[in-house]
Amino acid sequence: MSKLLRFFRSIKLAVVLMILIAIVGALGTLVPQYQDTNFYLERYGTLGRVILWLQMDHYSNSVIFATLLVLFFLNTLVCTLWRVVKVWPEIFTLKSRGYQHSILVDLGLDEIEKELREKGFAVVREGNTIFARRGLLSKLSPDLIHLGILFAVVGGLVSGLTLHQEQYFMSPGDSVALNQATVTLLEFEMLTYPDGSPKDWISTVKVEDTLGERIYKVEVNKPADVAGGKLYQWSYMPDWKITLEFPELGYEYSGPAATILEYGGYQIYVYDFIPDFKISNGRVISASEEPLNPAVYLEYYQGDRRVARHWVFAFHEFPADPQDFPVTARLVSYQRSWKTGLMFVESRGDAFILIGLVVISIGSIGLLFPKFVKISVRETEGGCEAAIAHARKPKQEIEEILRR
Template sequence: MLRKVYDFFSSVKLAIVLLLTLAVTSIIGTIIEQQQDPDKYLREYGETTYKILKFLGFTDVYHSWWYILLLTLLGINLIVCSIKRLPKIWKIAKQPRKTLPEGAEKSLKVSHSITLEGTGEEIKKTVTETLKKLKYSTEVSLEEENQTHLFADKNVFARFGVYIVHLGVLIVLIGGLVTAIFGYRGYMNLSEGTSSNLVSFFSGPKIIELPFYVKCNKFTIDFYPSGMPKAYISDLSIIENGKEVYRKKIRVNDPLKYKGIYFYQASYGQGEVTFHIKRGNKRETVSVAFGQPLKFGEGTYLRIVSLDGRTMTMGIEFIQDGKIEEGVIKPFAFYKVPKTDVTFAVVDFKPVFYTGLQVSKDPGTWIVWVGSTILIVGLIVAFFIPHRRVWARIEKKGERRVRLVIGGLTNKGTEGLARELEEVLRAVKSSYCPNTRREEQS
């Protein structure tokens, strides 16, 4: 049973299926806007299609359970594939045959045989020095009375290029999982002078409380003569422990970043309401922009989402214990918040502009960048750096006559290996046999 599971996860076919599935679902996540307001999906796709998309998780692909599962399966597949094939690559890289027996040169991609005038010691020294100049690590693998064997290795790490690629992909997947599990995208609506630490998700009732407050000091918007927005700028401050710790004017594509959280200038709207709130004996007045939640208790929020200009009634979303209830309230009427001692009333409305901020936390970004860098390095190693090996057999044929048999193997770029062996031959020929013809070449 375990063997079958192991073979399943070590399958290349599984990797291809997972990659294709992730590619298709990522395309879907690109075509369908993610984490948008349900009303937008209803307008664009209709109720039936929206329900299908939401059920399948296509409105929030990258945080869906099945997308996280696909990433996890691909990660397991990469690990198991690497473990399964590593012993063979390790043996090739670290346990090579280091001698060149008689006739073995015929199995090499490039080989030469030449007779030289000189001693075996002289030829050995010249061949070794030339290979070292070509960045080979050389050694005498066998030395006997009538023959000497040399072994040279270069870029042995290139054999592990594919594993560097696998490591890079695995780290990228981990970064994606970290973002999918711990990251989020949401929004804040802030009118001038208001601040909040509440981030609403684009769909669903989830609201996140930031460990600091964001304040809109000023919001400026310019329009073209046609009425289309030309530019909008938000002057924002980060308030922590009651003090301003950071301030920046943001524009489209120029966000504010604080503690790994990005605040993008995304939209604008009109409408600010002022609440009069009673909490036991305490009273306070708070102003918030339309769409921005107001906290009444643990897990209890309310936000104004619409205004009927004729009756001045306001549409609300009441969020408690992870559930949304829609309703209507009237100004100057007090309402009690269920399960709390809080009562509230809307006492003022202003048709002022508010800034719409997209709030994004992507804790896996730096992990993805590290993984991408390792992936690129791995691809360079795997595709552009060859692992080359050279064997040489120096045979004594007389008092000052030596036969040199030299050849090599490479996992890529045979032409480069051939040029290097030619350089070795030129070095020995120039010193020991300027007029001797090569006997064999293959």
């Protein structure tokens, strides 16, 4: 047990953990957070798979980051408790603990008491003995910093454990309710590099809540603070509007793909539009986002029975199954727009983190105050005998403190 305690209060462990946490945090700022899986695969290739495996796409609540925080919490907690047990008794006990090197001082006890009070010492006098202390805040500052770190780490862990995410695909004009706020998409822009790979996505949103109306631009890795959480630019998706013509039925449909039509005694299931049809490893895929080989898949039902299926291509004909099915279809037109993918993320650890940062700041300021020192002065027949604690040069420091 003693070896385990020594391990967890090791300064070396604290330094290593802080370095690792800093590295993970730095990588997390370089890697866009909370994006769609395809974003990382398209942008980083093989490295994207590593990013996803290490959970660096959401590092703040990843297993690696949580493990480092737990270890750092234990390290800080053990160090703090050790100081409370070993150091605090000496700090708060004025009498007979830690005094070094006594010298005779050519001053009376009343003069010494006055001198100490003028120099900011807290003085306690008992008969012919004075106990004095100064710089308590500077001595306790490391403990305040430790306490602040504990609050901040707990906040990080609580944030990870209480994380709540909601994802939305929206077109301009669409609105969504987030807690007490209404978020409306005004505009969505897609920026690309010269080779066509994604560079940035920008969603301009209007937020309406009890505070009024505000406009935000949400970009990759630049979330907006909305409704008690953060709104991330997460993904995007094409939104195809198609026109299908059914000559035998005398019917034409215009609207989004992935719908169900009812006409002429049939239920016609219209599945997703494929802009660049290709078969790979026995599966239908879209080789690109461009409409190079547009197609849409249809299934015809009468009641619960499927009576036909049909791949409909824009540039060439392909027979239905069965081939003698009396209804044909033509893909007359297709038009693409883009939907933005927004992710709303909220957690309950922010208050702990804020408290931790405030306490750390107070502790850091406390380090600027005069260093901690204790003095004991006892009146004897030969004069006043002064002793000091927590001094590197006891004699010199006593003389400096009591010098008039």
